Amino acid sequence: MLGLDEYLDGLRTAAARMIADATEPPRPDRSDYEDWDDNPPSEVTDWNAISPTAPEWSVRQVVAHQGMVHRWSTGVITGRIPMSAGPEVTDLIEAEGMNTPDPGGWLQRGAEALEWVLRGTDEDADLPFFLKNAGKPRDAWARRQAHETTIHWIDVYAARLGSAPDSSELDIPAAFAADGVDELLRGFLPRSKSGMRTARDVVVAVHATDTGDTWTMHFGANPPQVTTEATGDADSTWHGTAVQLYAGLWNRGDQITQDGLDVLSVWRERAAVAW
Incomplete structure (x- = not known):
C-alpha cells in the first residue's frame, strides 16, 4: 500500500480532473476549427452525454454517484451512516447530486469533506471496512476513495473524448496504478460475491512491465484466490504497464497483452465490481 498523503493526493487530483472534464469544452477534431485558438467552441460537455467506458451512466450520473460515495464514506468513517446503509440513504444522496444546479461544486464539497475527515482520523482508528488485504482501516478508506474517484474520472474523461482514452493520456503515476491493481485483485476479486468464476481451474499471471509487480490469480468454481507470488505454470499471462493494467482490469481500457488461454x-x- 501507499501512504495516506499519496492517497489523498490521488483523491484530490481525480476529483479536480473529473470536475474539469465535466465542465470544459469537448475535444472535437481540430481540423473542424480553423480558428480554434481565437474562437474555441463555447459549449460545455453535455451532462447527459453517455460515457463510453460506463455506458449505463451519463456524465451527470457518474458525478452524482461519485459525490454520493464520498458522502457515504465520510458518514461511515464518522459513524453517522452505517456501512450497511441501503438505497434509502444512498439513493437520497445521489438524487441530491442529480438535482443540484452545480454538480461540479457539489462533487468538490464532498471530496474536500472526505479528505478533511480522513486527515483528522487516527491512523489506528477502529473503523469498519469491507475488502480483504486492506491494511489499517483509515488508510484502506483513503485508498478505496482515491481509486474509486480516479476510475470514475476516466469515465468522465472518456465522455469528453468520445472514446476510451489511451493509457498514455491518463497521467497516472505507475506506483499508484499498480496499487489500484492490487486493491482490485487482492481486495475485490476474492469476495464471495465475485462473479469471476470458471468452469475449470485456471491460473492467470499478471505482470506490470514497468513496476515489476506480479500477481497470480486462481480461478474455478469458488471465489478467486490471488497472491503476489510469480508462477511459471500459468494458463494465461497478462502484461502491460501498470497504467494499462489499471485501466484494463477495471474495464476502462483495452491495452492488456495476453499470452496463452x-x-x-x-x-x-x-x-x-458490484458496489
Missing part, C-alpha cells in the same frame, strides 16, 4: 474475454464479462 483467452481468459481476458471471460474477465470482461464476469469481473465487474
